[in-house]
Amino acid sequence: MNELLQRLRKGYGKKLVGIHAWNGWIVVLLALSGLVLLGGFWRGVLGEGRVWLKWFHFVVGIASILPIAYYLALAGKHWKQLRGKPWQKFNVYVVLAFLFGWFVSGVLLWQFKAVGPRVSNAALIVHDVLTWIGLPYIIYHSIARAKWLKDPSRLSVRVPKDVADVHPAAPQPVYTRRAFIRGAIGVGLAVTVGPSFLKWLGQSFGSAGGGSSIDQLIENNANRLLPEPQPLPASSPPMGGGAQGQFRVYTVTPIPSFNNDNWSFRIDGLVDKQMEWNWETFVKLKRSVQVSDFHCVTGWSVYKNTWEGIPVKEMLAMAGVKGGAKSAIFYSGDGVYTSGITLEQLAKDDALIAVMHDGKPIPSDLGGPVRLIMPKMYAYKSVKWLNRIELIEGEHIGYWEQRGYANEAWV
Numbered sequence: 233m234n235e236l237l238q239r240l241r242k243g244y245g246k247k248l249v250g251i252h253a254w255n256g257w258i259v260v261l262l263a264l265s266g267l268v269l270l271g272g273f274w275r276g277v278l279g280e281g282r283v284w285l286k287w288f289h290f291v292v293g294i295a296s297i298l299p300i301a302y303y304l305a306l307a308g309k310h311w312k313q314l315r316g317k318p319w320q321k322f323n324v325y326v327v328l329a330f331l332f333g334w335f336v337s338g339v340l341l342w343q344f345k346a347v348g349p350r351v352s353n354a355a356l357i358v359h360d361v362l363t364w365i366g367l368p369y370i371i372y373h374s375i376a377r378a379k380w381l382k383d384p385s386r387l388s389v390r391v392p393k394d395v396a397d398v399h400p401a402a403p404q405p406v407y408t409r410r411a412f413i414r415g416a417i418g419v420g421l422a423v424t425v426g427p428s429f430l431k432w433l434g435q436s437f438g439s440a441g442g443g444s445s446i447d448q449l450i451e452n453n454a455n456r457l458l459p460e461p462q463p464l465p466a467s468s469p470p471m472g473g474g475a476q477g478q479f480r481v482y483t484v485t486p487i488p489s490f491n492n493d494n495w496s497f498r499i500d501g502l503v504d505k506q507m508e509w510n511w512e513t514f515v516k517l518k519r520s521v522q523v524s525d526f527h528c529v530t531g532w533s534v535y536k537n538t539w540e541g542i543p544v545k546e547m548l549a550m551a552g553v554k555g556g557a558k559s560a561i562f563y564s565g566d567g568v569y570t571s572g573i574t575l576e577q578l579a580k581d582d583a584l585i586a587v588m589h590d591g592k593p594i595p596s597d598l599g600g601p602v603r604l605i606m607p608k609m610y611a612y613k614s615v616k617w618l619n620r621i622e623l624i625e626g627e628h629i630g631y632w633e634q635r636g637y638a639n640e641a642w643v
């Protein structure tokens with residue numbers, strides 16, 4: 233009988249096992265690269281590597297269609313084999329649904345420019361939810377399955393009837409060990425993946441569970457700049473009715489913190505009059521209020537932000553732009569991050585040097601005390617901890633732009 237089982241497993245069975253192995257490795261590669269892309273910690277460590285990793289993730293993701301297509305070609309046969317095994321059928325449905333969902337949402341995220349922020353936002357949420365549910369499921373499945381396959385009485389190959397008549401199947405042991413292993417894996421996963429899942433849940437649907445995460449960011453504000461800016465009437469209550477969505481805190485450096493002694497703001501380069509402010513003089517500059525949406529290239533957005541600050545136009549007018557100047561470099565007080573924007577692009581009324589968000593000082597995690605806001609461009613132009621503007625003759629290629637993001641960043 234052993235010989236016969238072997239023979240049955242060879243041709244088609246071998247193919248199935250092969251597909252399974254390929255698919256398993258692809259899922260492992262996608263999971264690892266995906267989790268690194270998601271983890272804020274890795275942004276600073278990887279730098280340029282992050283853009284390569286993103287391409288790797290896309291290419292492997294697209295390649296994942298191959299074993300799936302191959303499987304679908306063989307699915308009819310597999311289906312017959314699974315007759316009378318509803319749980320295994322269910323499992324195939326679940327795995328295919330996950331792979332399909334990941335693939336479709338992944339393609340939408342890859343094509344974020346073509347589909348626009350609403351769609352890519354939804355795709356990102358789908359992609360994340362599938363990851364947090366599907367990954368534990370698939371890890372659990374492969375571990376449980378590996379144990380299972382080692383037990384020869386549980387091979388999923390059906391023994392033909394005539395063979396079964398001569399060799400009745402061995403009595404099934406009451407398998408408490410397997411139940412134990414499954415239970416242990418379940419608990420292990422809950423402990424390891426659980427906390428990050430809950431954190432993600434909190435970030436994505438923050439206000440649902442009381443204490444929205446932006447309030448937490450404000451509470452943890454590491455900046456100490458006095459006096460606090462007082463909101464204009466249009467900011468408090470916020471003209472836009474309050475931001476919709478959650479910011480993901482992005483940074484390529486440790487989050488800097490500022491106080492009245494170590495903070496200043498400067499405009500220099502090709503200007504008539506180089507200018508510098510300390511906090512006390514900076515908060516006295518005339519501000520205005522705008523409502524705008526905020527879009528990150530990785531797919532998430534925050535809608536209807538009420539920002540209050542100094543329009544870039546007015547700031548430039550104070551310093552006076554020299555004839556030869558063509559663009560501006562925006563420097564972050566983190567000492568690393570920069571972005572370049574042309575004066576033509578900066579002529580838009582909504583280019584803002586923001587000091588307040590929804591009527592409150594911008595917390596340090598979100599780039600406070602002062603950040604750039606370019607509502608019609610992807611948010612990598614919105615330099616956090618902005619403390620210097622330099623006017624130059626040519627073009628500047630900023631931090632992410634050097635690492636593969638387009639210098640032209642219109643949404």
Ligand SMILES: Nc1nc2c(c(=O)[nH]1)N[C@H]1C(S)=C(S)[C@@H](COP(=O)(O)O)O[C@H]1N2
Pocket residue numbers: 479480481482483484485527528529564566569597598599611612613614615616617632
């Ligand atoms: N100094 C600095 N500014 C930055 C970044 C950064 O890493 N460092 N990331 C940019 C990117 S890619 C995005 S999407 C937004 C994110 O803003 P948030 O962290 O307030 O959500 O900040 C932009 N400005």
Ligand SMILES: [Mo]
Pocket residue numbers: 482527528529530611612
């Ligand atoms: Mo971004």
